[in-house]
Amino acid sequence: MKFLDQCKIYVRSGDGGGGSVSFRREKYIEYGGPDGGDGGKGGDVWIEAVEGLNTLIDYRYQQHFKAGTGVHGMGRNRHGAAGDDVVLKVPVGTQILDEEREELLYDLDEPGMRILLAQGGNGGWGNDRFKGPINQAPKHANPGQPGEERWIWLRLKLIADAGLVGLPNAGKSTFLAAASAAKPKIADYPFTTLTPNLGVVDLSQGERFVLADIPGLIEGASEGAGLGTRFLGHVERTAVLIHLVDATQEDVAGAYVTIRGELEAYDEGLADKPELLALNKIDALDDETRAEKAAELEAASGVKPYLISGVSGEGVRDVLRRAARLVREARGLAPVDDEDEAPTPGGWRP
Numbered sequence: 650m651k652f653l654d655q656c657k658i659y660v661r662s663g664d665g666g667g668g669s670v671s672f673r674r675e676k677y678i679e680y681g682g683p684d685g686g687d688g689g690k691g692g693d694v695w696i697e698a699v700e701g702l703n704t705l706i707d708y709r710y711q712q713h714f715k716a717g718t719g720v721h722g723m724g725r726n727r728h729g730a731a732g733d734d735v736v737l738k739v740p741v742g743t744q745i746l747d748e749e750r751e752e753l754l755y756d757l758d759e760p761g762m763r764i765l766l767a768q769g770g771n772g773g774w775g776n777d778r779f780k781g782p783i784n785q786a787p788k789h790a791n792p793g794q795p796g797e798e799r800w801i802w803l804r805l806k807l808i809a810d811a812g813l814v815g816l817p818n819a820g821k822s823t824f825l826a827a828a829s830a831a832k833p834k835i836a837d838y839p840f841t842t843l844t845p846n847l848g849v850v851d852l853s854q855g856e857r858f859v860l861a862d863i864p865g866l867i868e869g870a871s872e873g874a875g876l877g878t879r880f881l882g883h884v885e886r887t888a889v890l891i892h893l894v895d896a897t898q899e900d901v902a903g904a905y906v907t908i909r910g911e912l913e914a915y916d917e918g919l920a921d922k923p924e925l926l927a928l929n930k931i932d933a934l935d936d937e938t939r940a941e942k943a944a945e946l947e948a949a950s951g952v953k954p955y956l957i958s959g960v961s962g963e964g965v966r967d968v969l970r971r972a973a974r975l976v977r978e979a980r981g982l983a984p985v986d987d988e989d990e991a992p993t994p995g996g997w998r999p
Contacts, residue, residue, distance in 0.1 A: 652844035653705045654805040654883070656712070663691030663716040663732035665793025665966075668778070671724030673784070683786060684726045685776040688793045691769030692716030692732030702740035703847065705805055716767070719793055732769060739803060742886065746802040752877035754801070758808070758886070766801070770794030804882070807845055809861035810976040812884030814912070815893040817865030818902050820929040822846070824893060825862040825961035826968055845883045852966070856973040861887065878915045888979030889972050890922050894954070895927045896942050902949035903929065911987035923975050926950055927968055929975045932958040961989040 666688025674680040694716050717732030745755040745764070755764045773791035780787055820896040826832060829848025846862045863880040882889065890912075894904050913920040928946055931939050939956060945952045953995070955971075957964035977984065 652703075653709050654777050654845075654880070656708045657800060657802050658737075659713045659798070659800050660694045660735070660737075660766050660956075661713075661715045661798040662694050662767035662769040663718045664796050665689070665691045665772040666719035666721040666729035666732075667792045668773035668790030669722035669724060669727075670776045670788060670790045673725075677854045681782045684724055685775040685790055686722035686724070686727040687731065687775050687778070688722045688772030688791075689729035689731040690772050691719045691793065691796045691875065692734045693765060693769045694735045694737070694767040695763055696737040696739060696745065696755075696757070696766050697763045698741045698743060698760055699738045700741060700760045702738065703807065705739065705743070705803055707738075709804060713748075713801035716769055716796065718796075719769070719772045720907035721793075722772070722790070726775070726777055727903065728775075729772060734769075737766075740807075742806045742808040744804045744806060746804060748800040750802050750804075753802055766972055767797040767799060770796045789900070794999065806885055807847060807861055807883040808845060809884065809887050810858035810890045810980075811850075811860050811891055811972045812887040813862045813891050813893060814861065814884065814908055815865060815929075816908065817867065819865060819893040819895045820867065820905075821829075821862045821961045824891075824929065824957070824965065825860060827959045827962055827965050829860060833866055842958055848967055850973070852969055852973060855977075856970065858976045860883055860891075860972075866908055878911065881912075881915050881919065882917075885917050885919065889975040890919070891968060891972060892924050892926050894927070894946060896928045896930045896939070897933050897949030901942050902948045905946060905949050923979075925955065925968055925971055925975075926952055927955040927957045927964070929957055929959060931956050932961045932963065964979065 668688050669685035671685040673684045675888060694714060714735050716735045719732045720729030722729050743757045744753055747751055751774050770793045773793045776787045776790045815821055825848045828850050848860050850860050861883055863883055892908060894901050898904060928943055937942050942956055943956060955964055955968050957968055
């Protein structure tokens with residue numbers, strides 16, 4: 650399924666049905682009178698966050714949504730039926746912005762959230778509503794009210810507990826595959842990942858969280874270089890960032906500084922999130938080179954990095970366990986008990 654995380658759509662609620670002008674005419678009935686019914690209400694346009702979706706691809710090929718028009722009133726005091734509502738189903742984490750994308754209108758960050766985007770017009774009154782002792786035979790009725798219309802933008806920010814950041818080819822997809830059951834595309838060239846991927850990390854009963862892998866950043870991404878910072882919005886909601894640095898490159902310190910610079914340029918609080926720094930691909934280095942690279946990275950960052958390998962699995966569990974603790978702290982959950990940290994039967998596997 651193709652990934653789509655932003656789109657522009659047009660919504661319009663239904664017009665209300667017009668009221669009826671009618672008079673009672675029946676054989677052998679001495680007294681008649683007005684009996685025009687009311688028009689039906691126009692349909693509403695709703696948007697609802699549902700689980701099981703992770704893309705806005707449904708709105709790639711249909712951008713116009715219009716609710717049903719209310720049925721006109723009829724004689725014998727028959728009211729028109731209401732127009733059909735339209736319900737747009739979107740993934741949890743979808744944001745709704747105005748046409749200029751300058752104002753955030755709604756944030757559907759919980760399953761089941763339902764927002765009224767456009768309210769249908771009320772149906773017009775029939776002439777039966779206007780009868781009285783002075784005007785006993787009104788010959789007018791109200792038209793239905795028009796519906797509302799607007800253009801809006803939908804922007805998806807995936808709901809994840811932890812996010813992977815790093816330069817292209819830092820091994821983020823390999824790490825995601827090692828930590829979860831996700832099967833992202835893995836290759837030996839940069840920009841293998843072109844869209845975000847999600848995986849569920851299941852260490853133990855109390856250590857489960859969602860891990861997001863976003864496309865790699867390069868220097869100048871905040872100014873549009875490479876894929877830019879378009880996908881960084883998918884880690885805005887995370888509780889912790891896992892920053893991977895490729896240990897096989899020449900300048901590991903420069904790689905770290907580049908990513909930190911792009912996170913700070915993007916703003917939105919990403920640079921202030923808790924960060925776990927990990928030196929990846931250490932399976933390709935000898936012990937002496939590992940120590941040199943780790944010292945260089947520690948000098949640039951001020952923290953001791955984890956030494957991991959997404960291929961061999963070395964050190965991966967330590968990073969994931971630390972990330973799980975930070976996620977629980979950020980969500981206000983109690984620390985995991987020793988019993989919860991006990992390995993699952995048959996050994997741990999993603």
